Amino acid sequence: GRLLNALAATGNEKYLEGFGPPAPGYKHAPLNNTNVVRDMVDDETAGILVEPIQGEGGIRATTTQFLKDLRAICDEFGLLLFYDEIHTGFGRTGKMWGYEWSGVKPDVAAIAKGMGGGFPIGAFMATEKAAVGMVPGTHGSTYGGNPLATGVANAVLDELLKPGFIDDVAKKGEYLKGQLEGLVKRHPSVYTEQRGMGFLQGIQCAPAVPAGDMVNRLQSLGMLVPPAGENVVRIFPALIADKAALDEGIDILGKAAQSFEAAKAAE
Structure with missing residues (x-):
């Protein structure tokens, strides 16, 4: 994804900066x-x-x-x-x-x-x-x-390819989706939308909560996640993660939201 043609295909200015000119021949559509x-x-x-x-x-x-x-x-x-x-x-x-x-x-x-x-x-x-x-x-x-x-x-x-392995990921993904949607309902001033499916999900942060700040807060609480575009925090558990691991992650996301809410209330 960091080769010049791949960078030109994505059109991501952040990665193209300092590595131009971009390879020609690519058009980008919504x-x-x-x-x-x-x-x-x-x-x-x-x-x-x-x-x-x-x-x-x-x-x-x-x-x-x-x-x-x-x-x-x-x-x-x-x-x-x-x-x-x-x-x-x-x-x-x-x-x-x-x-x-x-x-x-x-x-x-x-x-x-x-x-x-x-x-x-x-x-x-x-x-x-x-x-x-x-x-x-x-x-x-x-x-x-x-x-x-x-x-x-x-x-x-x-x-x-073991029988049931990927089906289990789908089932656990539905559980994770429901838990992330619950976070959005409980903390609407911090989280605004659940996105994705399976174990490729994300949670969009409110405009007042930059995803980078949320990533740093989660890291301080013991959870490593990367940011993505549109102020989203990526939630990509290991495919072998069980319900206990998912619940632990949701608990950390909740604690992070509470810390942002408390900081806002103290202003």
């Missing part, structure tokens, strides 16, 4: 806006890239209809539909792949993160038609196909 995407297609368009659920962007979900529309546009104009499944893949949403919730299949998907269970590895998947140009000797990388990394990924798959 999420879930089919009309804008269609209007951007021209003779130079090769494909459309989208995340089933945006991670860095603030745990923002694409609608099923939007993905269906993108598939239709790609089929109409002979384009490739690319999914960034780096956040959403390997069971994190409660299905093996994030796109499975919509049923709209891509031509190419980028995968990483959960693929190695913490060990660095990334890859991509493609249909036979989309991969026709990937022949021996054309593209590769210094560490591509690392035997240790691929062995770890194989072990991760052995665990993920």
